[in-house]
Amino acid sequence: MNRNEGFFQRVYEVVLLVPRGRVTTYGAIARYLGSPGAARMVGWAMNQSHTSSEYIPAHRVVNRNGLLTGKHHFDGTNLMQEMLENEGAHISENRILNMKEMFWDPVEELGL
DNA sequence: GACATGACCTCTG
């Protein structure tokens, strides 16, 4: 098993597994980890993602509404939005329009 | 060891 390398490491793995042009949600990751209510923890992992040695595409992680909640945490103002748009995502008012189509659920894609 | 915080989610009124 993947020892307790850190709850974060687990989150990073999933986020890194997110294919380009796809986005995932905190709840989906939390559920994939086995804690459907630990969505907050996922957000914390993203916050500490900058501590990871590798780059974490946190811009691909949005809330359930497809809202770029963490955009404010990015380096800038609309950096996250541009990155997602660059991947083919349609965003308006910090919200992903076609989020439903680009939603990537690790539980269904990777399987439990 | 307890309290407070965090890029959330879901339910109820």
Place this chain on the structure above:
DNA sequence: CCAGAGGCCATGT
């Protein structure tokens, strides 16, 4: 439909 509160896990002080 909008507003409020609770729950969840981990980290830091």
